[in-house]
Every structure is written in C-alpha cells, then in structure tokens.
C-alpha cells in the first residue's frame with residue numbers, strides 16, 4: 307500500500323489501551339536495537355514517525371501507528387536487552403505476552419533479525435511462538451548495508467539453519483538506512499493484506 311498519512315495513535319502497556327475498532331495489526335517483533343522503529347519509518351517514508359534511538363531498550367511500550375485508517379503498524383518492545391533489571395524484564399514479558407495472547411486483530415507479524423548476528427535463544431522463542439500461533443509472518447534480515455553481499459548471503463544461511471526456517475520461506479533482506487528491500491517487504495505485506503480482503 308502507498309501510505310499517505312501515517313499517524314501515531316497510542317503507546318499502550320495494557321490491553322484496555324489498545325485501539326478499538328476492527329483495523330488489523332501488523333506487528334514488528336525482534337530484539338532490542340534490531341531496527342524495528344527504523345524499519346517502520348522506512349516503510350511509511352517518514353524519518354521520525356516511530357521513535358528510534360542509538361540507546362538500546364528505549365521502546366518499552368506497544369506503539370501503535372495508523373496507516374491511512376486501513377491498518378495499524380505495531381512497534382513492539384524489543385527483547386534481549388541485557389542492561390535492564392529482572393523486574394523490567396518481567397514487565398516486558400507481561401506486556402508482550404498479553405499482547406500476543408489477547409490481540410485478536412493481530413494479523414501479520416514481521417520478525418526482524420539482525421543480519422550480523424546469530425539468532426539468540428529469545429529469537430528462537432519468538433519464532434517458535436509465531437509458528438505455534440498459526441499467525442502469518444514475514445522474516446526480515448536487517449541492517450544489510452553493514453555487510454558485503456557475500457557476507458549477507460552467508461549470514462542469512464546461518465540464520466536459516468539456526469532457527470530451522472524452511473527453505474520455501476523467504477528471508478527478506480532490508481536496510482532502512484539505504485532503503486533496500488523496502489519495496490519487496492511492502493509487496494510481501496500487501497500480499498497478505500490483499501488475500502484477506504478477497
């Protein structure tokens with residue numbers, strides 16, 4: 307879809323704060339600093355709609371953005387940030403668990419993996435949760451501008467084997483910085499959205 311008027315809606319921590327109505331959620335999940343907020347900005351063509359920062363672990367709430375009143379982009383809190391207290395981690399777990407387990411409009415999950423890193427245990431947990439939920443999902447490898455094409459290919463293979471992602475499932479390589487892979491990712495998102503409307 308071509309987004310004309312993306313709007314910040316709300317930072318939610320509990321289900322009663324999620325927006326009402328029946329727009330669908332496309333949620334962005336991945337470890338802290340993987341590039342979720344930057345990818346949302348790249349997809350909607352705004353530099354600063356979603357808050358992105360060099361300081362990790364900033365996004366603790368579930369941030370909702372509406373796309374021309376057609377669907378929501380949902381920026382989920384990043385996991386795996388080491389320098390937070392156990393209490394904060396528990397809080398994060400609660401926020402995420404409630405969202406994943408209760409949000410009926412959750413329609414599509416974009417899972418982000420940093421192309422430079424071997425997927426962590428938490429990435430595996432997230433991936434397995436997605437599989438068991440039966441919700442449609444797209445996998446992206448982020449920050450591909452940081453590596454050569456050959457290294458990207460090699461690392462994508464490693465990501466695939468670590469998480470046991472089946473060969474028929476695409477891994478879309480993106481760089482929010484260079485805007486590569488953004489059109490391809492939009493085409494993938496659109497294919498799920500359009501399916502639903504038919």
Ligand code: GTP
Pocket residue numbers: 336337338339340341342343344345357358359360361362363364365383384385448449450451452480481482483484
């Ligand atoms: P949390 O909100 O902490 O969970 O992080 P996030 O996943 O939203 O990451 P964010 O978009 O804030 O990006 C983290 C850092 O990575 C920032 O310094 C971004 O500028 C940088 N970054 C994000 N995407 C890219 C990319 O495609 N290429 C490069 N080189 N840097 C990127």
Ligand code: MG
Pocket residue numbers: 342343344357358359364365381
């Ligand atoms: Mg963020």
